[in-house]
Amino acid sequence: MTNILEVHNLVKNYGDFHAVKGVSFNIEEGEIFSLLGPNGAGKTTTISMLSTLYQPTSGDASIDGISITREPMQVRKLIGVVPQELALYEDLTAYENLIFWGQMYGLTGKSLNKRVAEVLEQIDLVDRARNRVKTFSGGMKRRVNIGVGLLHKPRLLFMDEPTVGIDPQSRRAILDSVKLLNEQGMTVLYTTHYMEEAQELSDRVGIIDSGEMIAIGTQKELTKQVGEMETLVLHFDESDDAEKMAKDLSNVNGVIKADASDHAVTVIVHEAEEALAPVVSRTNELGIKVRSIDIHEPNLEAVFLHLTGKALRN
Amino acid sequence: MKKLFIIGLKDLKLVFRDKPALIMMLLAPFLLTLGLGFISGRFSGGSNTGISNIPVVLVNQDRGQLGQSLVDVFHSKGLADLITPFDETDLQTARQMIDDNKAAVAIFIPDGFTESIIPTDPIKTDQVVMLDLYTNPTMPTSVGVVKAIVDEVISQVEVGRVTGEVVVMQLIRNGLIQPQDAIRIGMETGVQGAADARASQSIILKTSSNDGGEAQFDILAYMAPGMALMFLMFTVTNGGRSLLAEQVQGTLPRILVSPTQSSQVLGGKIFGIFLTGTSQMLILILASTLLFQIKWGDPAGVLVLVVTSTLGAVGWGLILTSIIKTPGQLSAIGTALMLIFGVLGGSFVNREILPNWLKTLSLITPNAWGLDGFQTLALGGGLKDILTPIVGLLTMGVLLFLISILLFNRRGLVKG
Numbered sequence: 093m094t095n096i097l098e099v100h101n102l103v104k105n106y107g108d109f110h111a112v113k114g115v116s117f118n119i120e121e122g123e124i125f126s127l128l129g130p131n132g133a134g135k136t137t138t139i140s141m142l143s144t145l146y147q148p149t150s151g152d153a154s155i156d157g158i159s160i161t162r163e164p165m166q167v168r169k170l171i172g173v174v175p176q177e178l179a180l181y182e183d184l185t186a187y188e189n190l191i192f193w194g195q196m197y198g199l200t201g202k203s204l205n206k207r208v209a210e211v212l213e214q215i216d217l218v219d220r221a222r223n224r225v226k227t228f229s230g231g232m233k234r235r236v237n238i239g240v241g242l243l244h245k246p247r248l249l250f251m252d253e254p255t256v257g258i259d260p261q262s263r264r265a266i267l268d269s270v271k272l273l274n275e276q277g278m279t280v281l282y283t284t285h286y287m288e289e290a291q292e293l294s295d296r297v298g299i300i301d302s303g304e305m306i307a308i309g310t311q312k313e314l315t316k317q318v319g320e321m322e323t324l325v326l327h328f329d330e331s332d333d334a335e336k337m338a339k340d341l342s343n344v345n346g347v348i349k350a351d352a353s354d355h356a357v358t359v360i361v362h363e364a365e366e367a368l369a370p371v372v373s374r375t376n377e378l379g380i381k382v383r384s385i386d387i388h389e390p391n392l393e394a395v396f397l398h399l400t401g402k403a404l405r406n
Numbered sequence: 407m408k409k410l411f412i413i414g415l416k417d418l419k420l421v422f423r424d425k426p427a428l429i430m431m432l433l434a435p436f437l438l439t440l441g442l443g444f445i446s447g448r449f450s451g452g453s454n455t456g457i458s459n460i461p462v463v464l465v466n467q468d469r470g471q472l473g474q475s476l477v478d479v480f481h482s483k484g485l486a487d488l489i490t491p492f493d494e495t496d497l498q499t500a501r502q503m504i505d506d507n508k509a510a511v512a513i514f515i516p517d518g519f520t521e522s523i524i525p526t527d528p529i530k531t532d533q534v535v536m537l538d539l540y541t542n543p544t545m546p547t548s549v550g551v552v553k554a555i556v557d558e559v560i561s562q563v564e565v566g567r568v569t570g571e572v573v574v575m576q577l578i579r580n581g582l583i584q585p586q587d588a589i590r591i592g593m594e595t596g597v598q599g600a601a602d603a604r605a606s607q608s609i610i611l612k613t614s615s616n617d618g619g620e621a622q623f624d625i626l627a628y629m630a631p632g633m634a635l636m637f638l639m640f641t642v643t644n645g646g647r648s649l650l651a652e653q654v655q656g657t658l659p660r661i662l663v664s665p666t667q668s669s670q671v672l673g674g675k676i677f678g679i680f681l682t683g684t685s686q687m688l689i690l691i692l693a694s695t696l697l698f699q700i701k702w703g704d705p706a707g708v709l710v711l712v713v714t715s716t717l718g719a720v721g722w723g724l725i726l727t728s729i730i731k732t733p734g735q736l737s738a739i740g741t742a743l744m745l746i747f748g749v750l751g752g753s754f755v756n757r758e759i760l761p762n763w764l765k766t767l768s769l770i771t772p773n774a775w776g777l778d779g780f781q782t783l784a785l786g787g788g789l790k791d792i793l794t795p796i797v798g799l800l801t802m803g804v805l806l807f808l809i810s811i812l813l814f815n816r817r818g819l820v821k822g
Contacts, residue, residue, distance in 0.1 A: 143663040168665040179656035181416070183423045195412050196664040240660075 096121040096248050096279050097142070102151035104137050104303075111137045113303040114151065119248070119281060119296075124274050126290040127283040128392060129300035130404055135283040136176060138300070139250050142281070143173045155248055169198075172246030176253045178237050182226035186217050186236050189225060190243060197244035207243050215239040215269075231262030238269065248279045255289065267292060287392045287404055299396055306399050315390040318398040321348060322364040323388040324371060326357045333380045340378060344370050353403035355383075360397055409666055413674025417648060418681045421641075430640050431686045435633035436693060442629045443698065459490045460548040460758075461509040463500040466493070470520020472563055476513070476537075479559050488551070497538075504540050507762045510548035513556065514538035523563060543794060544765055545758050546778045547628075550785040626700045631780035632753035634690040635715060635773045639747050641686050642716075642723030643740025645679030651733040672814060676807075679723055683716035703783030707792055711779040714799035718772030721806025722747075728813035747771040775799045 097119040104112040112134045119125045127135045140146040142153055144164035153160045155167050180189050190208040199207055212218045215235040220228065225236060234254065241249060251270065255263040270293055274280055284290055290297050291311060299307040299314070307314055328334045338352035341359055346367035348360040361367035364387045375382050388394070396404045421427055462480055466473045480491040492509065494500045500512035515537060537556065541549040652658035652675075661671050691708065694700045702708045726743070730736045748754060750764065751773020757765055768774040779795035 140659075145659050145663050165665050165667075168663060171663070173660065173663045175656050175660060177656045179660040181420060181657060183420050184416075188419075192412065192416055193660075193664070196409065196661055196666050198665060 094121050095119065097153065097155055097281065099138075099142070099153040100151055102138065102141055102153060103149045104134075104141060104146060105149045111303055112141070112148075115300070115303070115305045116151075117298050117305060117308055119279060121247075121279055122274070122277060123295040124270065124280045124282060124293050126294035126297045127281065127300050128285070128287065128290040128297050128396070128404070129283075130285050130402075133285075133300045134303040135285075135300055136252055137303075139173075139252050139281070139283060143171055143250055144168055169244070170247045172241035172244065172249045174238050174241040174249065174251045174254050176256060178233050180225050180233065180236055180240070183224060185222050185224050186212070186228070186239075187221040189236060190239060193240040194243045199244060207245075211239040211242055214242065229262075230258050231265065234258055234262060234266060235269075238266065242273070246278070248281065249273065251280060251282045253283055253285070255284070255286070285404065287396070290392055297392060299392070299399065301396070301400050307395065311392065314392060314395045318360070318390050318394045321360050321362060321390055321394055321398070323391065323394045323397075324359040324361055324364055324367065325386040325388065326359065326371070326375070327383045327385070328355050328357070329381060329383055330355070336378065337375060337380055341371060341374060344374050346370060349397055349401060351397055351401065351403040356403075358393060358397055358403045360394055407670075409670045410673040410677055413661075413671060414677030414681050417645070417675065417678025418685065420648070421644070421678075421682045427641075427644055430644070431637060431682075432689060432693075435630075435637040435690055439626065439630045439633045439694060439698070442633075443626050458487050460488060460511075460545075460551060461490050461492065461503075462552055463492045463494050463503050463509045463512040464515070465495065465497050465500045465512065466515045467495075467517045468515045468519040469517060470524075472520040472523055473515040475563075476515060476556070476559050479555065480513075485555070489555075501540055504542045507542065507544060507765070510542050510545040510758070511552040512540040513552075514540065544769075546794075547756065547781045547785075548758055550782055550787065554785065626694065626698050627702065627784035628756075628777075628781060630690065630694045630698070630700055631702075632748075632773070632777055634687055635719075635751065635776045635780075636744060636748035636753040638683050638687060638716065638719045638772070639722065639744040640740065641683045642679055642719045643726055643736060643743065645675070645682055645720075646723040646727030646730075647733045647736045647740065648678075649675045649727050650730070650736055654733060672811075676720065676724065680716055680720050683719060684712060687712040687716060701784065702780065703786065704788045707779070707783045707787070707789045710789060710796060711776060711783065711792060711799075714796050714803070715772050715776035715779075717803030718775065718799040718806075721803040721810070722772065724810035725806050725813075728810040728817065747773050750774070752777045769798070770802075772799055772802060775802070 095118040099115060099117050101114045101116050102112055103110070103114050115134070115138055117125075127138065129135050137146065141148045142155070142160060144160050144167055148161065152162075155170050158166045158170070160167050181192070184192065187208065190211055191204065194204045194208055209218075212221050215238060217232060217235060217239075220232065225233060228236070238251075238254060241251075254270075255266050258266075267289060270280060270282065280293075282289070282293055294311070296308065296310050297314060298305050307317065326334075326337065328337070334352040334355055334357050338350045338357045341347050341350040341357065344367075346361050346363065348362065350357055350359045352358075359367070359371060361371075368385070368387075372382065372385075393404050396402075421431075464477050464480055466477050468474070477491075477493070479485070480489050492503070494503075494512075497512075497514050500509075500514065503509040504512050519537065537560075539553065539556065541553075543549075649658070652661075658671070662668065691702055691712070695702060722743070723740075726736060726740060730739060750760075750768045751757065751771035752768065753773050757768050757774060757777075760768065775795040775798040779792040779799075782791050782795075
């Protein structure tokens with residue numbers, strides 16, 4: 093397999109703030125590569141540089157051998173971008189939006205009309221094509237948003253957290269469409285802070301935190317880093333309880349790491365069965381009521397916690 | 407270039423689907439014009455033109471009757487509200503008053519003016535003595551009004567002169583008078599004819615258009631462009647706001663990651679604002695022509711003025727967009743600027759009543775130049791008569807465009 097994307101030591105600074113600190117990775121043609129990291133990790137900034145929207149402070153990347161800094165216009169012809177926020181004209185119809193964005197990618201005449209018709213089929217909006225986007229549900233708007241990125245049949249598709257803020261049904265539809273696009277040969281760079289999405293979709297995952305790529309590999313390779321460790325997720329009614337428990341559980345026998353996020357504590361343990369009893373007994377001693385407990389096999393959440401000392405959802 | 411048009415046409419389509427924007431762009435100026443028309447009595451037969459106390463300096467060195475007649479016209483009761491006459495004996499003083507912005511027009515009636523029209527000495531019949539009008543370029547409306555009055559007087563004098571000639575010729579042919587009495591009788595008849603002509607038709611704000619047809623000055627022809635120009639400022643700032651809004655909504659960054667140059671995007675947005683402004687002006691002109699029977703004047707002049715006024719206004723819209731950071735700020739400041747320019751540029755009150763320094767300051771507004779041009783056209787002027795406003799507006803548009811491009815280059819279309 094050849095690399096369609098090669099990223100070399102990409103840096104983006106805003107004054108004293110270092111948003112991206114020398115990120116390097118490759119994506120092979122035909123794979124789905126996920127950038128997994130919490131909010132503010134530098135995922136969107138990285139995609140913005142790769143899609144030539146932002147100029148990197150230093151470093152470079154090439155898409156199909158073409159430099160993003162030296163030949164941005166050539167790069168733009170090869171890539172499709174599905175931004176995190178909906179980037180559509182709500183007072184135009186779905187059809188008018190697709191026509192406009194197709195024209196921005198240089199499509200004209202019959203080829204434009206043909207592609208718009210194909211994409212409308214693909215996103216299952218043929219019946220609503222002549223309705224204004226502002227009349228659509230959130231899921232339908234997301235589909236148009238994705239459709240725009242597909243119009244010119246890009247070699248590499250950047251999808252920046254495309255499932256944020258939508259209902260489970262629409263999320264399912266989007267994940268299925270990403271898989272379908274990949275089956276049809278499209279290479280996808282997918283960013284998310286949902287571990288489940290990265291696990292379901294990706295051939296390989298890059299874990300990014302505070303502007304640094306802290307691990308890259310297949311899911312198997314990454315989970316190997318945490319060995320046979322398992323994860324307990326304790327859910328509480330009060331977020332204060334979670335904070336208190338996270339600090340306290342770090343000292344409990346068998347617990348490797350514990351970190352609070354919202355109303356839950358993620359606890360990395362060697363053996364879930366062995367650690368469960370002391371963890372529960374400690375919560376009872378502190379008089380904190382546990383709502384529920386999940387036990388997970390080694391996963392990307394555990395990898396993230398292992399590498400950064402904090403939960404992915406933070 | 408093609409993408410520039412595509413972006414511009416997309417923006418035009420979006421504006422015409424935005425109901426609140428349409429209300430501000432089209433309905434508000436239309437209703438305000440209508441309201442001001444009612445206040446001015448335009449729809450009830452009133453004659454309030456909104457123009458008054460035009461300062462006119464009269465320097466009469468003519469020793470004949472016609473010079474004095476002209477002076478009398480400007481001192482007449484009928485024009486008392488409209489004209490404030492100043493009599494001077496010295497042309498230099500009169501010119502100084504114009505230079506000091508104390509008067510709109512200085513009318514110099516030279517010695518021999520009457521003699522040149524109604525000669526008492528047959529040998530000197532070829533002598534041509536002309537009225538000299540020294541005009542103030544910062545008061546084009548008043549100048550237009552005064553010129554119309556002078557034209558009217560001259561045409562009445564001409565009526566009198568022809569009347570006198572015909573009467574005298576008939577009397578001589580029929581042997582009713584002797585040739586030596588011809589001059590005296592001709593003069594008496596001519597003066598009487600001119601007086602009759604004047605009596606039969608009061609002097610009104612009336613002048614002739616380029617094509618020889620008559621153009622009546624209409625208060626709505628002053629108000630309608632005033633309102634249209636004021637709300638044109640809303641349109642251009644709203645267009646600028648759309649550029650900032652597209653940054654926030656993410657559509658601008660999305661265009662910028664397509665194979666489209668920043669210059670094409672900016673050009674497209676500017677073209678869109680220009681198209682919208684021009685469309686707004688033309689729709690308002692068409693609607694007011696059809697519904698209020700406003701005579702805007704020379705169509706070619708109107709079209710050129712619409713285009714140049716929009717260019718000047720777009721320049722201001724771009725400057726604001728290149729300085730202001732958020733759509734909300736731009737809306738607020740744009741509305742304030744629209745009102746300030748409206749007041750300053752003469753959309754509400756004739757700017758000739760403003761103090762001199764404000765009158766000079768008002769030249770930074772497209773409203774002032776545009777309104778001057780539209781009034782000149784409504785008073786019967788043609789394209790050549792509105793060259794000053796056209797050049798003023800073009801200069802304003804180009805200058806502001808260049809400054810805003812520099813500012814956009816420094817700032818970038820998107821932050822990053």
